Each structure stands twice: as C-alpha cells, then as structure tokens.
Amino acid sequence: MNIYSLQNIQSNPNQIHTNEQQTVGESQQAFANNLKEAINNINSAQKASDQKTEALAKGEIDDLHDVMVTAQKSSIMLQTGVQVQKKVVDAYNEVMRMQV
Numbered sequence: 001m002n003i004y005s006l007q008n009i010q011s012n013p014n015q016i017h018t019n020e021q022q023t024v025g026e027s028q029q030a031f032a033n034n035l036k037e038a039i040n041n042i043n044s045a046q047k048a049s050d051q052k053t054e055a056l057a058k059g060e061i062d063d064l065h066d067v068m069v070t071a072q073k074s075s076i077m078l079q080t081g082v083q084v085q086k087k088v089v090d091a092y093n094e095v096m097r098m099q100v
Helices: 003-011 013-019 024-058 064-097
Strands: none
C-alpha cells in the first residue's frame, strides 16, 4: 500500500467497509493486488531515484534539490514497506498461534 492509498482511506474511511460481501477468495485477490501495486510503486520510486542520481553524476541534470527529494521519497517508501512487511509477518504469526 502506498502513501496515496493511505491518504485515500483516511479521506474516505467508509471505503473500507463497502466490501463486506466479498468472498474469501475475492478478499485474498484484492489483498494480493494491493500488495503487488505497493511493491511496484516502491520499485518505480527506487528506479526514478537511481536514474536521477545517475543523470546528476553524469552532468546531464543540475537540479540537486530534485535529486535529493526523489532519493528521500524513495527511501521513505522503502522504509515504510519494510515496516508494513514486519507488521504483516507479526500478524500472521499471531494468527497461527491462536487455538481454534
């Protein structure tokens, strides 16, 4: 999940509850799609940062501010992704410890 998705959910909290009639398979597919989208967004940010850094090193661009902003955005997105991954693993482990 990227920062834009989080902003959309915050601006419309009822959006979360509109899909109560989904089947388990649909929910799993939606979760997988959101996860893939988030990973792709992080990957795109990393690529953009790398391209701008390389262009700056080659002298093709001279806007250091833009390069630094892109690099910082990429770094924050990656750190957020890692933290979300840790929380998902913790939640999975907690569910697996539950007695049925």
